[in-house]
Amino acid sequence: MKVAVIGAGVIGITTAYELATQGHQVSVFERNGAAAEECSFSNTGVASAGYAAPWARPGMFKHVLTHLWQRDTPLRISKLSMADWRWLWQMRKACDSTTFARNRESMLRLAEYSSHRMRTLTDTLNLEHERSQGFMVLLRSERESRLMQDSLKVMRDAGLSFKTLSAEEARNIEPALKPETALAQAIHFPEDEVGNCRQFALLLKNEAESLGVKFHFNTPIEPLSSAQPKTIRIAKQDLGEKFDAVVVCAGLASAQLVRPLGLRIPLAAVHGYAISASVREPLDAPRSGVMDEQYKVAISRLGQRVRVSGGSEIGGNASRHDAASIKTLYRVLDDWFPGAARTQDSMQVWKGSRPMLPDGPPILGASGISGVWLNLGHGASGWTLACGSARAVADSINGKSPDIDLQGLGLERLHLQR
Known part of the structure; x- marks a missing residue:
């Protein structure tokens, strides 16, 4: 088949590669001048099945209100549009325990599958990107440890590999952790990893090109037409190019692209920050990656x-x-790894817009419109979920049953939750 993939972030590139391996003629359309320029450019680097979980959970709104006016809050509310208010209302409705448990299980199932697929691609294709093994969640207080118990039970029931560690055991794994910072407990995921998402995406892009995938950069496209949904147009008056299938992987732009098809996908921009700097002293830096649970800040x-x-x-x-959000990143770095990075030199400061659905999991698979497929809404877990999502969608397009159950990951769940 002749297939168009819209978007050349890590989601679009992995999708294009998987389709090409199944013999399809693939063209990728990207509005930016290069691959992996937006959310894939400077994300956390953490690919953790255990930490892939919906925001929408019991007690979430109380947690948000508690932290809203704190100086170092993990979540800030800026000027909200009506669409943002609707998204928050939908998120609130998804915070009940039943919906959370279902969505948590769906994300965990996809994350485990994706981790396996990422390792397979890395090893078989020799994708030599920056990566290190293991990921640890740091819990500063006994209260944080208690709040973590429900999530640990879900992971334990799913057979996920992790260990609960004392402060001493955690510091044996990450010896540079600052001794003076309070640490009640840590959760260690030895099979998870930290990796350079953009490097991985660019290497896989090269592999896709070797299979015949054509990338079209600086090519924003028009929203899909209800009359010809499988035609890609560069301009309104353009007759366009016809395809047998179209896969929408365009991040936040995805909702606008499919709106003329009658699809109302509630994507919201959840902005995130990152600062990157050269290692000052390797012995003072983390060996892999940690997450400060209180501030929801990752150090990789x-x-x-x-x-x-x-x-x-x-x-x-x-x-x-x-400025306050960026200051929090510096503070958490100093709390755990003081002196690890050359923060006074050439710091890279980044802000990206993560496309998130109100209930948490992404949307994978058929759109309900013949020939139009969706792979979008991965939120903060895009790097974790990318490889598995791509393989599952490519298999579905090819008429093959995916190796993973896609229940709870399709568009239909949004209609069920109205």
């Missing part, structure tokens, strides 16, 4: 750099940086 080792990511923000825009 990517080769000879340290990346600190966090600070979720709803509303506002990607171009305006919130």
